[in-house]
Amino acid sequence: MEYNKVTDEVVKKLVAICGEDNVTTSEPLRHSYMARGIMGLEAVLPEAVVRPANAEEVAKVLVVANENLSPVTPAAGGLSGGFALPAIEPGGILMDMTRMDKMEVDVENRVMIVEPGVKSGDAWRIFKTNYPEWAPPIPDGAPPAATVLGDAIERGFSLVTGVYGPQADMIMGLEIVLPNGEMFHTGSWALPGAKPFYRWGVGPNPDGLFLGSQGSMGIITKAAIKMVPHPHFKTVVAYGGETWDDIIVPAWEISKHEMGIGERTVMVQGGNYELVMTRWPKEKVPIDYEFYKKIGVDKKWMNYECWAWTQEELDFTLKGIDQVYKDYETKTQRLTPKQELHPKQVASRLKKPNKIAIPYALWQAGFLFITWYCPWLESPKMMEEYCAAMANHGFPETMWVASIDHARQAIVMPILCFDSTEEGIYDKIREFNLETTKSFLKKGWINYRPDPFVHAPETFTKTKEYYKMLVKFRKVLDPNLILHPGRLAIPWGSVTNLPNPYEE
Amino acid sequence: MTSLEELRRVNARCIHCRACQYAYSGEPDKEGETEEYTGMLQGCPAGIYYGWEGYFNSGKQWMTRAFLNGELPASRELLEIAEACTTCGMCETQCENYIDTVAITEALRAAVIEAGVEPLDKHKGFAVRVGDDGLRNPYNEPRAERTKWFAGKVDNKDAKVAYFVGCTAAYREQQIAEHTASIMDKLGIEYTVLTDEVCCGSPILRTGQRDVFRKVMEENKELYKDFDLVLFSCAGCYKTFRNDYPTMSGEPLPFKVRHAVEYVYDLVAEGKLKIEKPYSKKVTWHDPCHSIRHVGIAIEKEILENSENWLLDSRAGKKAKEKHFEIPRVVLNAIPGLELHEMYRIKGDSFCCGAGGGVKAQFPDFALSTAKERLKEAASTGSEVIMTSCPFCVTNFTHGIEALQKEEQETGADLSAAGSKLEVVELLELLDSLL
Numbered sequence: 001m002e003y004n005k006v007t008d009e010v011v012k013k014l015v016a017i018c019g020e021d022n023v024t025t026s027e028p029l030r031h032s033y034m035a036r037g038i039m040g041l042e043a044v045l046p047e048a049v050v051r052p053a054n055a056e057e058v059a060k061v062l063v064v065a066n067e068n069l070s071p072v073t074p075a076a077g078g079l080s081g082g083f084a085l086p087a088i089e090p091g092g093i094l095m096d097m098t099r100m101d102k103m104e105v106d107v108e109n110r111v112m113i114v115e116p117g118v119k120s121g122d123a124w125r126i127f128k129t130n131y132p133e134w135a136p137p138i139p140d141g142a143p144p145a146a147t148v149l150g151d152a153i154e155r156g157f158s159l160v161t162g163v164y165g166p167q168a169d170m171i172m173g174l175e176i177v178l179p180n181g182e183m184f185h186t187g188s189w190a191l192p193g194a195k196p197f198y199r200w201g202v203g204p205n206p207d208g209l210f211l212g213s214q215g216s217m218g219i220i221t222k223a224a225i226k227m228v229p230h231p232h233f234k235t236v237v238a239y240g241g242e243t244w245d246d247i248i249v250p251a252w253e254i255s256k257h258e259m260g261i262g263e264r265t266v267m268v269q270g271g272n273y274e275l276v277m278t279r280w281p282k283e284k285v286p287i288d289y290e291f292y293k294k295i296g297v298d299k300k301w302m303n304y305e306c307w308a309w310t311q312e313e314l315d316f317t318l319k320g321i322d323q324v325y326k327d328y329e330t331k332t333q334r335l336t337p338k339q340e341l342h343p344k345q346v347a348s349r350l351k352k353p354n355k356i357a358i359p360y361a362l363w364q365a366g367f368l369f370i371t372w373y374c375p376w377l378e379s380p381k382m383m384e385e386y387c388a389a390m391a392n393h394g395f396p397e398t399m400w401v402a403s404i405d406h407a408r409q410a411i412v413m414p415i416l417c418f419d420s421t422e423e424g425i426y427d428k429i430r431e432f433n434l435e436t437t438k439s440f441l442k443k444g445w446i447n448y449r450p451d452p453f454v455h456a457p458e459t460f461t462k463t464k465e466y467y468k469m470l471v472k473f474r475k476v477l478d479p480n481l482i483l484h485p486g487r488l489a490i491p492w493g494s495v496t497n498l499p500n501p502y503e504e
Numbered sequence: 505m506t507s508l509e510e511l512r513r514v515n516a517r518c519i520h521c522r523a524c525q526y527a528y529s530g531e532p533d534k535e536g537e538t539e540e541y542t543g544m545l546q547g548c549p550a551g552i553y554y555g556w557e558g559y560f561n562s563g564k565q566w567m568t569r570a571f572l573n574g575e576l577p578a579s580r581e582l583l584e585i586a587e588a589c590t591t592c593g594m595c596e597t598q599c600e601n602y603i604d605t606v607a608i609t610e611a612l613r614a615a616v617i618e619a620g621v622e623p624l625d626k627h628k629g630f631a632v633r634v635g636d637d638g639l640r641n642p643y644n645e646p647r648a649e650r651t652k653w654f655a656g657k658v659d660n661k662d663a664k665v666a667y668f669v670g671c672t673a674a675y676r677e678q679q680i681a682e683h684t685a686s687i688m689d690k691l692g693i694e695y696t697v698l699t700d701e702v703c704c705g706s707p708i709l710r711t712g713q714r715d716v717f718r719k720v721m722e723e724n725k726e727l728y729k730d731f732d733l734v735l736f737s738c739a740g741c742y743k744t745f746r747n748d749y750p751t752m753s754g755e756p757l758p759f760k761v762r763h764a765v766e767y768v769y770d771l772v773a774e775g776k777l778k779i780e781k782p783y784s785k786k787v788t789w790h791d792p793c794h795s796i797r798h799v800g801i802a803i804e805k806e807i808l809e810n811s812e813n814w815l816l817d818s819r820a821g822k823k824a825k826e827k828h829f830e831i832p833r834v835v836l837n838a839i840p841g842l843e844l845h846e847m848y849r850i851k852g853d854s855f856c857c858g859a860g861g862g863v864k865a866q867f868p869d870f871a872l873s874t875a876k877e878r879l880k881e882a883a884s885t886g887s888e889v890i891m892t893s894c895p896f897c898v899t900n901f902t903h904g905i906e907a908l909q910k911e912e913q914e915t916g917a918d919l920s921a922a923g924s925k926l927e928v929v930e931l932l933e934l935l936d937s938l939l
Contacts, residue, residue, distance in 0.1 A: 021555075028582040029556050031570040032563030035520035045575075051555075078520065096557065124532045125543025144529050144544055145522035280814045355530050358521050358600035362814075365516035420516045 001481055001491045004069045005090050006047035014050050014093070017060040022051040022099070033094055035078060035085060037366050041426055042453050043085035046073065046094035053099050055221035059181040062219070065093055065482050066179060073484040074215040076100075076116040077147035084150075084214070087452055087485050088494045100221065103148075105131055109197050111172050112136060113224045114148045116214070120353040123148050127230075135159065135230035135352075137170050140267055144353045149223045153211050154449060157402070157411070159352050160228050160266040162255065162305075165405035167225070168211045172196040175222035176210055179478040186210075189224065196224030209473055213486025217477050233308040236349040237318055238270075238339040239325050240298025244380035246336050247302040248401070248410075250328045252376050254304070254321055255407035261320035262406050264313065269402035270302035272387075278363040278398045278417045301339060303349060363396065366420030368429060370436075371413045374445040376403065379410035382445060386414045386436060393432045411448060430454060449487065456489040457496035464501040471502045506752055508611040512572055515608050517601040518565035524595035524605065525551055525560050527853035538884060541848030547594045549856050549874040558585050561595035561605045568612045578619035583712075586613050587624055588870060591710055591861035592793040596801055597852035602808070606798070607751075613712030626865040627711035635716050640702040641671040642865075651699050653678040656685060660696035666731045667695050668724075668745070670738035671703050672895035680895050683936035684737040684764050690939045691771070695735065700727055704741040706794075709748055711862040721749055729758045736763050737932055739795035739894035740860070747802045763795050764932055765893045769831045772838045781938040782841030787929075788887035789832055789844060790878065790901070791854040792894035796832070800825040800852060825852070832893065832931065839938060845885040847878075855881060857892070859900035875904030879923030890923075893931040901928045 006025070014023045024030070025048050034043055047070075052058045058074075065072045071092030075084035086092055101117035103126065114123070121144030123136040137158040139151040151158070155168035164170055173187035173196030187201035188194045199205065209217050241247045247270045255262045273292040277285055286292075289299065304321055308314035325336050341349075348354070360367040374382050379401055387397040398415040416432070418425050433454045437447070441462055447455040460467035467489070474481070474490045481491050492500040508515075523529040527547030536542035546552050551560035558567055564586065570576035589609055596605040617623055623631065630642040640647045651658050653674065667688065673681035688695050705720040724745070728734050736742035742763045750756050762770070771777035791797060804821035811817035829851035836844050849855040858864070858874025879901060882890040890901060908924035911917070918924075 024556065026558070026581055026585075028567050028576060028579070028585050029558040029563070031567045031576050032556070032558030032560075032585075034566045034570065037519040049556075077522070079522075121526060121529065121532055121544040125545075128533065128535075129539050129542055143521040143523045144526055144532060276815070280818075284808075284811060284814045286813060286815075351530075351533060353532055355521075355523055355600045358519065358523060361517035361519050361601045365513045367519065419513070421513050 001493065002069070003071055003088060003090060003092065006068070006070050006093060010064060010068045010070065011048055013064045014048060014061060017057050017064070018050050018052055022053070024049050030094070033075070033078070033085065033096070037361070037368060037420065040085075040451055041368065041429065042087065044087060044089055044091045046086045047091045049094045049096050051096045051099050055175060055177055055183060058095065058219055058221055059177045059183055061093065061095065062177060062179050062482070063181040066181075066480055069480055070482065071484065072179075072215065072482050074116070074219050077119060077145050077150050079142060079146045079150065088491070092482075095215075095219070105134075105227070106195070107131060107134065109195055110134075110227055111196055111224050112227045113196065113222055115222055116147060116149045116220065118148050120144055120146050120148060120151070124353060133230055134227045136227055137164075137167055137225055138353055139167070140352060141357045142353060143355055143358055146353065148225065149220065150214060152223055152225050153214050153220055155212055161405070162268045162403045163263060163266050163406065164228065169405075170226040171207065171211070171223055172199050172226060173201070173224040174207050174210060174220050176218040176220055178218045179480070179482055187224070213488060215484045216486030216488045216490070217474060217483070231307045231309045233311055233314040234306065234350055235314060235318070236303055236305050236341065236346045237321060238301050238303045238341060239336050240301045240339055241336045242299055242334070244300060244383050246334055247300050248377065248380050250324050250336060251302050251403060252407045253324045253328070255403050257320070258406050261317045264306050264308050264317040265304045265321070266307050267305035267402070268302065268407065269400065270300065271400040272300050272397065273297045274396050274398040275400055275415070278396050278415065279359045280362055282363050296339065298337065298339065305349065360398070360415050360417050363417040364419035366418050368416040368418070369413055370416060370433065371411055371448040372440060372445055373404070373409050373411055373448045376407040376410045378445070379412050382412050382440065385439065386412065389432060389436050390414060390416070393428065395432070434458070452485050452487055452489060452495045456487050457492070457498050460489050460501055461498055464504060467501045506607075506611065508568070508572060508608070508615040511604065511608050511611055514604055515565055515568050515572065517603050518562070518569070519601070520562055520566060522560070522562045523600065524548070524562055524598045526598065527594060527849045527855065529598045530600075536848045541881065541884060545849065547849060547853060547855055549592065549858055549877070550589045550870070552877070553870045553873050554588065559588060561609070564589070564609055564612070565603065565605070568608055571612065571615065578616040578621050580621055583613065583616045583621050583624065586616065587627065587711060587862055588867055589861055590793070590856045590858060590863045590874065592856035593797045593801060594853065594856065597797060602805070610710060610712065614714045617712045618714075623711060623713055624866050627707075627713065627862050630707045630711065630862070630865070631713040631716040634703045634705070634708055634720060641675060642703060642707050643671055643675045645675040650674050650701060651697050653681050654685060654697050656689075656697065658697050658699050663694050663696040664732040665693050665695040666728055666734045667697050668701060668704070668728070668734050668736050668741055669697060670736065670741040670895070672899070673737055677895040677898060680737050680898070680930050680932060683930070683933045684735075686936045687764060687768070687932060687939060688735070690936070691777070698727060704744045706740040706744040706748075707862055709744065709752070710860070718752065721752060725749060725753070725758065731759045733760045733762060735767055736761065737893075737895070739763065739792035740896060743794035743798045747798060763893070765795070765835060766831055768935060769835050772835060779839050779938050783839050783934060783938060784841035785889050786843045786845055786887040787836065787889045787891050788847050788882045788885045789836060789850070790847070790857065790882065790890055790892040790897060791829070791832070791851060792892055792897050793854065793856050793860055795894065796829060797852055797854060800828040803828050835931070835935075836891070839934075845887045847881045847885055849881065857894075857897040857900045859896040864896065864900060871900055872904060872907055875900045876908065876922065879904050879908070879926060880921070882926055883921055883923040887926070889927045889929050891929045891931050891934065895930070898928055898930050901926075
């Protein structure tokens with residue numbers, strides 16, 4: 001696929017659409033959007049950045065891009081790292097959607113409508129002030145500048161994922177601009193004047209095609225998302241263990257208790273002591289486990305964030321959790337001590353949004369989150385293999401795990417802490433990623449946010465029929481393939497040299 | 505670490521999370537008095553004014569990385585973006601990766617200039633004038649008149665304490681110098697003012713002109729080396745001596761330094777000074793970035809620098825920083841009758857007045873807009889007075905209020921909610937009247 005450069009003529013057209021103040025080709029400003037870390041490491045410098053004010057401007061920009069055959073990448077919070085950046089040479093147009101930051105809240109129908117630029121911190125502030133009995137489904141652990149829409153359409157994590165599933169499960173309708181500039185709504189929203197009250201709407205619902213990677217099939221300019229009740233009896237309890245099984249098995253017993261205590265454990269997440277250690281500079285923190293043992297950090301642990309309507313309900317839940325652990329200890333003759341959390345630790349874990357995920361760059365100078373899904377009870381095996389691979393490649397064994405939808409699935413996330421100034425480090429990470437990806441795919445585990453350059457091509461090489469179907473849809477929606485490949489590996493040649501499954 | 509190359513690994517810690525764009529990014533539950541001021545709030549003056557990512561620290565870190573990696577050449581355009589920052593350090597407070605954001609921005613400016621790009625017009629003028637033997641200040645005022653305001657004995661070699669006046673108080677806000685001197689007289693301090701004092705170098709260092717900076721730094725260090733204590737009334741000069749001289753020279757200062765407000769605080773905290781006269785006004789306090797936030801951050805980082813275990817010592821660092829932020833509050837609360845009504849964004853999360861980092865001279869509209877944003881926040885507290893202790897903050901707020909009053913005259917609108925009726929008071933001026 002050949003693309004054209006963004007010429008002065010194209011820039012003039014963009015200026016005519018968005019205004020002079022909202023279009024730039026400034027080289028320093030284009031570099032200011034770059035990111036290598038958190039979720040992705042590879043990116044191409046955009047040729048122009050535009051800041052549309054609304055869906056109409058988005059549509060007009062896409063028409064211009066189509067006429068000129070320029071690739072387009074939308075981004076707002078940009079926290080998907082390299083994935084929210086251009087991937088196709090020669091870079092094309094980066095659509096900075098931060099100006100589109102309107103939010104509507106419908107308490108009666110329990111839905112909020114957000115534009116791409118609504119940030120978690122802002123949503124939290126507005127809800128706290130105006131709708132204290134409700135919580136916006138913001139990502140837990142993502143920094144405050146992460147966007148609500150970005151997290152939802154990336155099928156990300158919310159603060160109640162343990163019960164409600166991934167954020168995308170809470171979507172009630174989308175407003176989408178297609179690459180040819182056409183706009184449409186999904187769900188009941190498709191009917192003019194109707195509220196986004198019913199996801200499946202007036203016919204077969206295509207919204208899944210647009211979820212998983214903003215801007216790969218079309219650009220989502222609004223999303224209606226369920227908001228959740230915000231009961232104010234909340235706490236966090238944690239239990240330790242020696243092995244991954246010690247934290248995963250009891251969590252499964254608790255979370256599968258649907259319509260019971262599992263309903264009030266809105267967030268179930270855990271990890272290992274390295275998760276504490278690698279938040280500090282490598283040379284300025286003890287690396288021997290004995291130190292962590294002394295300060296009360298178990299080798300592995302699981303946190304349960306509980307929300308309840310009354311203290312009685314909260315106490316009942318905590319008692320239930322404790323009983324599960326007691327039963328586990330009796331049955332297995334293993335120790336899973338309850339951690340004594342300081343009230344400040346509890347408050348810190350209840351804080352949303354928070355900056356808990358940020359400081360892993362302190363260990364050396366950079367980090368990468370790699371995220372996989374697997375059936376909950378298979379996660380110990382995945383984490384053991386991941387930790388062994390991390391040790392083999394010289395990375396600390398920093399591991400995080402969380403329950404999705406009552407421990408139906410596990411999200412397993414190694415945090416790869418590295419020195420981004422080290423020569424050849426990105427090749428080393430790629431090698432690690434390829435090795436683990438190949439192994440995990442064989443076991444039937446899937447990447448949750450596939451890296452376009454490693455996970456996506458490796459996965460689609462194994463899921464040829466599915467990939468062919470995706471390409472067919474994409475060609476209907478985006479015949480000139482101007483949109484960012486996202487996690488779809490379309491166009492294939494922009495992300496990999498592997499044989500293209502579509503052509504086999 | 506002073507050069508951009510030395511800061512490469514610090515810059516490499518940036519993951520572009522953008523938490524640095526917000527005041528209270530780690531306190532989303534913080535409750536304010538009004539809907540407008542609650543939770544986390546945008547807190548970067550340049551980002552708010554210009555909008556583009558490159559004007560926020562988060563974007564600057566990635567422009568810096570591209571520059572360091574040879575992907576982005578030195579250019580006037582890059583310098584203009586890098587210079588359009590008040591270096592207030594709000595971003596640095598937010599960074600969980602302890603990135604020295606201001607040091608990196610200043611080092612980027614210097615590296616671009618060292619690569620051959622001319623300093624921006626107004627900034628270049630600072631260095632030329634400070635380097636001029638007949639001036640030695642950025643205001644183009646005669647060097648011979650530097651201590652003209654002072655009625656005491658200059659160049660008193662017997663004194664153990666020196667008052668470093670700074671260019672702004674010496675030439676533009678002389679009442680601050682006079683009040684500071686008067687306070688010292690009233691407190692019985694035997695001190696002197698030196699006629700050979702030259703600009704501390706702050707505006708030159710901030711704007712990336714390091715050769716001239718090093719020259720004035722060495723001159724000042726040599727000049728004051730035999731004093732036990734050097735006192736300051738200017739937040740910028742104080743920060744430059746306290747934080748930048750040791751960093752840039754690689755050597756500790758040969759004398760102690762203290763801001764005059766800190767000196768008064770010491771006496772109040774030790775019970776040696778009791779303020780009897782009342783000041784019955786509603787006051788809001790504006791934390792000068794240089795003497796409050798930057799010094800607080802430096803205190804925290806000094807503790808971490810000497811720590812072998814950040815996990816254990818980071819809390820001590822934060823506590824020491826927070827204690828520093830309390831200094832002006834202790835002094836204000838020691839004044840009978842003074843009703844302190846805090847703004848929402850304070851201490852480490854304080855919003856800048858808009859004048860620092862070379863912005864006031866080179867980007868006056870940006871400076872004025874930022875002052876207005878802060879004045880609006882001050883007015884929201886219902887205070888009559890916005891108090892601070894920095895000649896630059898005083899100047900910029902005064903200009904902000906003048907602009908609001910002019911607008912009122914032109915439009916007939918009542919802009920009191922925007923701060924048009926506020927009175928700007930320098931804390932040292934007040935202390936002088938109360939002691």
